[in-house]
Amino acid sequence: MAHSALLVMDVQRSIVDRFDDDGGLLPRLAEAVGAARSVGxxxxxxxxxxxxxxxxxxxxxxxxxxxxGSGRFTGGDPGAEIHPDVAPRPDEVVVTKRRVSAFAGSDLDMVLRAGGIDHLVLSGIATSGVVLSTLRQAADLDYRLTVLADGCLDSDPEVHDVLTGKVFPRQAAVLSVAEWAKDLAAYRS
Known part of the structure; x- marks a missing residue:
């Protein structure tokens, strides 16, 4: 776990607001963020x-x-802010991407390699968007991968289930936030 990082992707106010999250994604993401922070x-x-x-x-x-021309997702757009339930601490890196994948138009790969990180734990919105695109590109860049299945959300629950149940396991370990947090706690002991 020493060379791992948790990626919390596209959990921005405007994006969160587009989803009906009866399943409690934000509390689970807050749990994942807390678990990661607790072990450094x-x-x-x-x-x-x-x-x-x-x-x-x-x-x-x-x-x-x-x-x-909309002004959306630019510096002055309050909807572009990271949701306060998972807001970054001052010492945490925020990477800005220009496309769907977390790697596209960003310096993410440079940040990861500079930090010696070779294992990514993926979470975010949407499963069929940023999570899928990032997983595919990260696999091609030879990162080890874990996806937090219930730490992701998609507008189509069936697509989410197919991706986390059938597609992602070909390239990543797929765990729940609780399973991953338990593994982290065991690693810490």
Whole structure:
């Protein structure tokens, strides 16, 4: 675990607000963040963000082209802030990405390699978005991977279940937040 980091991805106010979270994602993410902090594991927050005017967004990009001119996910947008339930501490890294994957348009790989991190624990919104894209790219970059199945959320529960039950296990260990926290506590003892 000494070379691991927890990635909390796209847990920003505007994104959280788009989901009906009856399942309690935020308390589980807070538990995961607390467990990581308790054993000194780095917590890295990944956010989507752009410069004013969204110059990084191509009109050909179906995911982000509707943002152009909106002011959303720029420096002054309160919706771009990390949700307070999992807010970073001053000493925690916040990585800004420009696309779906946490690696796309960011310095995440540099931060991880500089920290000697070779194992990523993935969580965030959405399972079929940032989690899937980051998992695929991280696997290609030879990171060891764990996905916190109930630390992820998707607008389509069936897609979430297929990804966490059938797709992700091909490249990652898939655990619940409680299982992972228990493993961390055992590691700490």
């Amino acid at each position: 594991l780095p917590v890295i927050h990944v956010v989507v963000g752009f410069r004013p005017g969204h110059p990084e967004v191509s009109p050909r990009n179906q995911v982000f082209n509707t943002l152009a």
